[in-house]
Amino acid sequence: MDRTSLDTLIVGAGVTGLTTAICLAELGMRVRIWTAEPAQATTSVAAGAMWGPYRVEPVDRVRVWSAETLEVLQQLAKDPATGVRLVSGVEASRTPTEPPEWGHQLDGFRICEASELPDGFTTGWRFTAPVVDMPTYLGYLERRFTEAGGHIEIRRVNSINEATGVAPIVVNCTGMGSRDLVHDVDLTPVRGQLVVVANPGITEHFSEDTGLSPDLLHYCPHGDTVILGGTAQPGAWSRKPDPATAAAIVARCAGIEPRLRDAPVIDHRVGLRPTRPRVRVAQQTVNGARVIHNYGHGGAGVTLSWGCATEVAAVARSGPPSLPPPVDHSR
Ligand SMILES: Cc1cc2nc3c(=O)[nH]c(=O)nc-3n(C[C@H](O)[C@H](O)[C@H](O)COP(=O)(O)OP(=O)(O)OC[C@H]3O[C@@H](n4cnc5c(N)ncnc54)[C@H](O)[C@@H]3O)c2cc1C
Numbered sequence: 056m057d058r059t060s061l062d063t064l065i066v067g068a069g070v071t072g073l074t075t076a077i078c079l080a081e082l083g084m085r086v087r088i089w090t091a092e093p094a095q096a097t098t099s100v101a102a103g104a105m106w107g108p109y110r111v112e113p114v115d116r117v118r119v120w121s122a123e124t125l126e127v128l129q130q131l132a133k134d135p136a137t138g139v140r141l142v143s144g145v146e147a148s149r150t151p152t153e154p155p156e157w158g159h160q161l162d163g164f165r166i167c168e169a170s171e172l173p174d175g176f177t178t179g180w181r182f183t184a185p186v187v188d189m190p191t192y193l194g195y196l197e198r199r200f201t202e203a204g205g206h207i208e209i210r211r212v213n214s215i216n217e218a219t220g221v222a223p224i225v226v227n228c229t230g231m232g233s234r235d236l237v238h239d240v241d242l243t244p245v246r247g248q249l250v251v252v253a254n255p256g257i258t259e260h261f262s263e264d265t266g267l268s269p270d271l272l273h274y275c276p277h278g279d280t281v282i283l284g285g286t287a288q289p290g291a292w293s294r295k296p297d298p299a300t301a302a303a304i305v306a307r308c309a310g311i312e313p314r315l316r317d318a319p320v321i322d323h324r325v326g327l328r329p330t331r332p333r334v335r336v337a338q339q340t341v342n343g344a345r346v347i348h349n350y351g352h353g354g355a356g357v358t359l360s361w362g363c364a365t366e367v368a369a370v371a372r373s374g375p376p377s378l379p380p381p382v383d384h385s386r
Contacts, residue, residue: 061085063371064222066212069099071349072228073196074360078368080203091211094193098230101326103249103275103282104187104357108157111355112333120362125160127361128185138191144260147172147179152264154180173311186260187357188277212236219344224371227348230329242351244327246291250283250301252318257281261311272307280321283308296323328354336363338370347371
């Protein structure tokens, strides 16, 4: 393969890589993905996943990216095959807290009456948000990409030069992999663990605003299953589920919704949120090829996916000879 047979090489097949690949392939570009692991083995498949700009900067860009993604996910929710649903529920806090600024974007957003909150909670808000069953959604994204003419190859990239050798545009969507691939020392993992149980009849989501605590409390129904969470452990690299952590997650969630206490456990999920001070959507030239980075989405990769992918597609399209100045929202 040389630089003439492809327009763009995407590295990574998580939610970021697949969404970016779709945006480029649907513009008519010849796009290939190289990924070290299949989509169903990525951090992306471990996500809960609910729309919500959680633990991610810079605020001004995140506002735009997340709003764009919200609109797309709301459209995708009309087709059950995508794995996206619109689900109502409550986020609540045990201490007086201001509602999130993104709340007004969501359908039915309103402050709860005290009588609507679980014991011990003082503040809360109700809203309807897109929730995404990630195994189904990643399968949908893969199908949509291949239907647009794209190809996915399981192949680890050991240096960025290896990628620039085969396409004039390379998009780096490697999540935590960018720590090695582009030596980004600002990137750290924030480990998340979830428990998947059979749904005992839950129809609404719930989450506690736990601030910066590593112990999260949230649950979200996806039809026959409910995802219980979770954890946010900075600097932890293990992708192996920890049984004691899983038991604590179930106990926390059952404290709010007792039907979850004895729900049969179906699966455990662990992922490393690729976290850096700012999401990196930025372009540089390497070996005469254009490398566009799209990684570091922390706990909001699903929430930002369509917004970031659209921006990358716009940068990719406005290529030479009128090469745009480097866009670096990461610094
Ligand atoms: C428990 C948990 C819950 C979460 N909940 C939510 C939520 O509710 N809402 C939300 O928006 N986000 C959520 N997130 C965050 C979200 O999962 C991430 O931000 C997102 O998955 C990052 O996606 P990505 O595609 O950038 O990275 P990844 O999914 O990690 O994909 C990276 C890809 O790059 C490939 N790769 C890496 N290195 C190389 C290499 N050298 N060569 C080739 N390929 C390589 C990998 O194989 C993989 O395909 C959650 C995360 C966790 C862990």
